[in-house]
Amino acid sequence: MDDDGPFVETSITARLRSCKGDVMDRWARRVLEDPRAPRAQRPAGPLLAREVPALFDDLVEVLSASRRAEQRGGEDAELRCAHARVEEHARRCAAQGRCIAAALRELSHLRAALIEVCVEQGISLGVSEAQVIHAAVDASMWTSALEIEAATRAALEDSGALLRLATRAGGVGVWDYDTVTGKLRWDERSREVAGLDPASEVRYDVFLAAIHPDDRERVQEAVRRSQTLESGGEYSIEYRLVGLCNGVERWVAVQGRTFFDAEGRSVRMIGTVIDVTERKRAEAARREELVRRGRFMAAFSHYLRTPLTSITLASRMLTHHGNLTPRQARNAERIAASARRMARTIDDLLDLTRSRCGANGIPIAPRPEDLHALCKSAIDELRAAHPGVPIRLDLEGSGAGLWDAERVAQMVTNLVQNAVDHADPGSAVGVTVRPREGDLLIEVHNDGPSIAPELMETLFDPFHEAPAGGRTSTGRGLGLGLFIAQQIAKAHRGEIAVESTAARGTTFTARLPRTGEAAGS
Template sequence: MSAPTPLRVLVVDDSAADRLMAARTLRRAFQGVVILEVATAEEWERALDEGGFDLALLDYNLPWADGLELLRRIHLRLPGIPVIMLTGTTREETVLEAVPEGLEEYLPKTLDAYEQLPRTVRFALERGRQRRALLESRETLRLVIEGVKGHAIFFVDAERRISSWNAGAQAVTGYSEPEALGQPFRLLLAPEEEEHPRGELAEAAQKGHFTGERWCQRKDGSRFWADMTMSALHHEEGGLRGYALVVRDATERRRTEEFRERLLGVVGHDLRGPLQAILLQARVLHRTQQPEAVSRGATRITVAAERMERLIRDLLDLTRSRLGGGIPVQCQHFDLFALVREVSEEVELVHHGGGRVRVRMDGDGYGAWDPGRLTQVVQNLMGNALKYGTPGGPVEVWLRGTPDGVFLTVHNDGPPIPGDLLPHLFDPFRRGEGHRDRGLSQGLGLGLYIVHEIVRAHGGHIEVSSTEEEGTRFEVRLPRHAPPCASLAAAEGSP
């Protein structure tokens, strides 16, 4: 462990006796202290050029300058060095003029004052250390703020005028720092938004922060959609000091959201409407007395239209999940066991000759879920089990009700899911390559992804295992009440 660096003190005084008194006092109080004595203007200039001292002890009255001038030169050349001033004949009011210039302390040249000198030095060194640490932290914060290019980070005073400005603010708004400082905050807002910030700043002052979105305006007059966060800053005594603001250009995100809404509208309404008309007419043709060729054509139209409807539904679910924060669920109380029984009968009819679905139920199947969404889950898992399992083989479905939730297990024998596909089975647009030769891989590869998202939207979990010996097993775990249904469950109670 290296020895501590000795304290180095610069003593500037034209009186040899006073320098000797200060040096003796410091040497008794600080072991190994190095005293740098200065008595002339030439020695002062040399000491100032060389630096290397931790504290300066200055006489106020010197033949070539006064202590205030020396104090200013030290802080100009060596900022942060603590300075203590000694005075023999100067009035106290005169020395106090140096305090705003950064003077740490002053002492009269008396025996009692020299006895206090070590204590004064210790306090001055500690305050200097704290001041340097504060300056370093401020500089670090300034560098961090300046380094954030994608966000405008700035401060607004209590009168709502801009008081600081980072490089990111210039990049986002086009205003340079000289152009922005001192300007009212409304400079950045689109004309129709100028009245809103008053309430938002007031809310930030009351609650501590505010987050919202507004139309803002750049220097060139162009508009951008801003994601804005305001945080109130207060003095130690509690008074409002101003606000810290972080503004991000969210125009592209807003455009994406608008595009998403238009896409959902087009796909969900404009495409589904004509498709429903095609389905309706094809079913009418199929049910009426028509030549065999017409009937076959109607059947093909119906099958193709139903497949298109499933694709549209999957695309809508994918879009909502990826861009809308998850697949929405609308819950109500029902018996999941009864729903699974009905779905199993429908699936067997669709996959006629593809195997039998055997359903086993234990416990209670009541809960609050979205019946339409869980129908999608059950249809997909059973349908996949019939398609990809052993041809003609059974599909085992086991439902177990526990006090906390319901477990749904779907099992089939047959070729296992390839090992490289298994970890990505719930990713969108992933399909089983090995089943294409059997004509089973149809659609976009979104089925299991949507199943996963529906289960997740209900607060549940889904797992899959697949081996040659054990077959393929999907297990869904659902809580009795999905998170969005908690208030519904409490209000209505379980059947």
């Protein structure tokens, strides 16, 4: 340090160093009291809390180097080095990904706090010192801006490239709609899906013209709804487009989001469009196939019912009026039992068809009924059909509610029949009906080998026949019982769950709401 170094150190720079704590406190207070600062930031403190103390020291060094350079007659290497240290701190701020607006505000507060303390402490800053402070802080702010801008631009370019790659690979189109100016932008894929050539101008009226006339009003309503705050800005819809230049009809799935200003007005919509024509065609083909199957099953069941009715009536007449020997009576009863089993099989096949072809599954007609009475009637029939299997019925609370009596009885019969088929020989099947909040639970329990975990996922699938203890169901034979029981529960807005362990046996629990509101109504 040259001869005038001590004089400089004991003047402005020494006094500024002694005021460092005051400057830091004032700076932090200004930052946190700034109304533009995010509320979430205030408990955590300033963003640049670690960098600014060292930056202050470098500013004081710049002042000292500037004074010595001035006394020596001009700028020198020492001053340039001091300035470089200030800018290096700014680069570290930028490298940490700081918000550019917040970083610039905090640096400007540092300059203001430093000048305020100088005024209050009577530290007289000459024109050169003031210029040094402003120049150093401005340089650091400018460096921060450049570093953050470059990092942001690079990140945006990378994100844009990845987005373009992903949308191109997935056949996704991207669109952007300025709801204030009405300007609409479509990328190449969006234009292709709409049958619009790359050179044509895209306007909102052009977009509307591309929509199939039968879908246009529905799409306009969805757009209007998405531009209200109540909708949350969500825009999701499928509709048909008719190519503006080629007349090709396509189905598209469109997703988007609306952005709002501070006053809740929509200002912009951004979203994607995907061509789902092939999926829609496959769905239509499947619906047509299901309709054909349904018609075939209806005709087939009608064809079977006519001779089956004759068989049932004949066996009944033989039983009551045929003066049969005991052996003949047993054979007549076997004929009647087989006819009943065939009738139930036909009913199950029709229910399977209804569940797959109907929009809401198996149709039901809920009415005020007593679930206890329905279950008791179904259990009595099962006891008569299985005299060797004890079936216990426990009823708790009230069974009042809205149910489709015939369907609920069918569901209970299927669940209990399944339990009878898979229970350990000589063991009892337990049925419990109890309330839970606004629902009624029907629990059907049997002791026996547990259901294998790998079978649980397909247990309610149609035509599923789960073996248990080396035996299979002797009931319906087609494996539709559990499937139809589940569909009946769903039609009542309920569900069926199952628990099965070797120690506690197997329990099917059907939950039915008392309201009886049909699913899809």
